[in-house]
Amino acid sequence: MNIAIIGIGLIGGSIGIRLKETKFCEKIIGVEKSEANQKKALQLGLVDECLPLTEAVASAKIIVLTVPVDAILKLLPEILDQVTDQVVIDMGSTKTNILKLIADHPKRGRYVAAHPMAGTEYSGPEAAVANLFTDKMMVYVEAFRSDEDAFELADALTDQLEMKTSFMNADEHDMHTAYVSHISHLTSFALALTVLEKEKSQGRIFELAGSGFQSTVRLAKSSPDMWTPIFKQNRTNVLEVLEEHIHQLQKLYSKLENEDYEGLHKLIKKSNKIKRIIK
Amino acid sequence: MNIAIIGIGLIGGSIGIRLKETKFCEKIIGVEKSEANQKKALQLGLVDECLPLTEAVASAKIIVLTVPVDAILKLLPEILDQVTDQVVIDMGSTKTNILKLIADHPKRGRYVAAHPMAGTEYSGPEAAVANLFTDKMMVYVEAFRSDEDAFELADALTDQLEMKTSFMNADEHDMHTAYVSHISHLTSFALALTVLEKEKSQGRIFELAGSGFQSTVRLAKSSPDMWTPIFKQNRTNVLEVLEEHIHQLQKLYSKLENEDYEGLHKLIKKSNKIKRIIK
Incomplete structure (x- = not known):
C-alpha cells in the first residue's frame, strides 16, 4: 500500500517520518507545489518520491491532505472526483465549511475528516519531527458519514502515530x-x-x-x-x-x-x- | 558568614538550595511566618534553621528579602533600621515605590535593589529548585546608590546563582x-x-x-x-x-x-x- 501526503510541511512531513519508521506502507509519495520544499522533503527522507497530484492520487491507497484549510477547500472536491476505493483524510484545523462543501459528493464515504491536536510554532519540511503526534489527540469529525472500511484504515494510520482519539460533530x-x-x-x-x-x-x-x-x-x-x-x-x-x-x-x-x-x-x-x- | 532569607518560597527556597550547594556561606537562616512552610523548608533542606526576623537580621551578613512586593514595602524600612554593616537585598518585581520609600533612609547605602528574571508558575517551598537562576538575568536597579562593598557582596551572591546581570533605573x-x-x-x-x-x-x-x-x-x-x-x-x-x-x-x-x-x-x-x- 502507498500513501500520498499532499503538502509536506510540519504535519505532512511528521506523518511521513513516523510512517517510514513503523513501515506502515510500501511507499510514501509527496505532493508539494514548492520545488524547494520537494527537494528538502526528499533530502530529509520525509517522503520516498514526489509526484504530481493526479498521479499520486492514482497510485496511493490513502491520501492525506495536510495543506492550509483554504487549500483543502479547493483540493478536496477535486481529489474526491478522482477517487475509486481510496481513502482521503484531511488534517485541517476547521471542519464546518469543508464538511458542508463535500456533504453531497458521490464519494463522501471515502473521506474521513480528522484533526490532530498537535503542532509547533514552526512550519515547513524542516520542522517535521517523528514524535509530533505521540499521545496527542486525533479528533474525528462526523466519522459516521465515512464508509466503515475507510474509517478503519484512517484509524489504523492514527494508531501508527500513537494518538488518542475523540469524536465530535463539526460545530462542536x-x-x-x-x-x-x-x-x-x-x-x-x-x-x-x-x-x-x-x-x-x-x-x-x-x-x-x-x-x-x-x-x-x-x-x-x-x-x-x-x-x-x-x-x-x-x-x-x-x-x-x-x-x-x-x-x-x-x-x-x-x-x-x-x-x-x-x-x-x-x-x-x-x-x-x-x-x-x-x- | 550567615545569610538570612526572608520568605522561603519559590525564589527564597531556590536561593537557599543553590547557596548550600556552592557553600557560599556558613549558615542559611530562614524567616517565614507560616509554620507549615517553616517545617517544609527545613525538611526540604532549603535553610539550616528558622529564626524570628530580628534575630535573623542580627546574625546574618546578607539579608535577602523574597516576600511579595507589598510585604517588602513594609519590612524593608524596619530591617534597615536594625542594620549596622549588613547588606540587604530585595528580589521584588517592582522597584519605583520601594526605592522612593527608603531613598532618604540613613542606611540606604546598605541596600541593593535586585530583580531576578526567573521564576515558574508555582509557589511555596516545594516549588524551589537549585537551577532556577542559571543563565537568567539579574537586574540591579539604581545600583549607584548602594555602598560599593554592599553592591560587591550582592553581586558575589548573584555570581553564585550563575546569573547574567543588567543595570537600570527604577522607571525603566x-x-x-x-x-x-x-x-x-x-x-x-x-x-x-x-x-x-x-x-x-x-x-x-x-x-x-x-x-x-x-x-x-x-x-x-x-x-x-x-x-x-x-x-x-x-x-x-x-x-x-x-x-x-x-x-x-x-x-x-x-x-x-x-x-x-x-x-x-x-x-x-x-x-x-x-x-x-x-x-
Whole structure:
C-alpha cells in the first residue's frame, strides 16, 4: 500500500517520518507545489518520491491532505472526483465549511475528516519531527458519514502515530478549537505586536524577557499562510472567543484602574482553577 | 558568614538550595511566618534553621528579602533600621515605590535593589529548585546608590546563582517588566477565565487543549498573593501595556470582523518579527 501526503510541511512531513519508521506502507509519495520544499522533503527522507497530484492520487491507497484549510477547500472536491476505493483524510484545523462543501459528493464515504491536536510554532519540511503526534489527540469529525472500511484504515494510520482519539460533530469541533487553540494564537500575535511596538521607543525592552514571556509569545512565530485561512474558516467562533477574551482583559483592567485589589485578587484566584485542567 | 532569607518560597527556597550547594556561606537562616512552610523548608533542606526576623537580621551578613512586593514595602524600612554593616537585598518585581520609600533612609547605602528574571508558575517551598537562576538575568536597579562593598557582596551572591546581570533605573525597570513579564501573566489569567467560563456550557471544552494552549495559559496558575501586589505597585505601567494589548486584540478582531484577510495576514506577519527576539 502507498500513501500520498499532499503538502509536506510540519504535519505532512511528521506523518511521513513516523510512517517510514513503523513501515506502515510500501511507499510514501509527496505532493508539494514548492520545488524547494520537494527537494528538502526528499533530502530529509520525509517522503520516498514526489509526484504530481493526479498521479499520486492514482497510485496511493490513502491520501492525506495536510495543506492550509483554504487549500483543502479547493483540493478536496477535486481529489474526491478522482477517487475509486481510496481513502482521503484531511488534517485541517476547521471542519464546518469543508464538511458542508463535500456533504453531497458521490464519494463522501471515502473521506474521513480528522484533526490532530498537535503542532509547533514552526512550519515547513524542516520542522517535521517523528514524535509530533505521540499521545496527542486525533479528533474525528462526523466519522459516521465515512464508509466503515475507510474509517478503519484512517484509524489504523492514527494508531501508527500513537494518538488518542475523540469524536465530535463539526460545530462542536470548530467551537472547541476556537477556545483552546485559535485564541491562544491570537493572544500571542497581539502580545508580540504590543511589545514590538514598544521596542521602537524603548530599544532594550526585550532584555528582561524571561521564560514566562517566551511561553506566552512563542505561538506568534506561527505562519500567517496557515493561520489566516483558519481564522477565515472559523470566523464566527473566533470572533466570539476573541470578544470574550477582550472582555476578560477589560475586567482585569477596570479592577486595576479602580484600585479594586480585592476584586483583582478574586479574578486571579478564579483563573487559578485552570490547575484542574493543565498539569 | 550567615545569610538570612526572608520568605522561603519559590525564589527564597531556590536561593537557599543553590547557596548550600556552592557553600557560599556558613549558615542559611530562614524567616517565614507560616509554620507549615517553616517545617517544609527545613525538611526540604532549603535553610539550616528558622529564626524570628530580628534575630535573623542580627546574625546574618546578607539579608535577602523574597516576600511579595507589598510585604517588602513594609519590612524593608524596619530591617534597615536594625542594620549596622549588613547588606540587604530585595528580589521584588517592582522597584519605583520601594526605592522612593527608603531613598532618604540613613542606611540606604546598605541596600541593593535586585530583580531576578526567573521564576515558574508555582509557589511555596516545594516549588524551589537549585537551577532556577542559571543563565537568567539579574537586574540591579539604581545600583549607584548602594555602598560599593554592599553592591560587591550582592553581586558575589548573584555570581553564585550563575546569573547574567543588567543595570537600570527604577522607571525603566518597572516599565520593561510590565511589557515582558506582568502583561504575560494578565493575558494568561484572562485566557483561563475565558475558557473556564465556556466550560460551564460546554463541558468537554478542554478535551482538545494541546501544547499551544498550555503554553499560553500556564502562567494562570500563578499566585494571586504574589501578583496582586505587583499589579498594584506597577499600576500605571501595567494599565498602559494592558490598554495597548487590548488595542492590538481589537485590531485583529476588526480585521476579522470586516473580512480584511489581507490586513489580518499582514498583522500576523508583523508579529512574526518576534522570531528575532526569542529562539
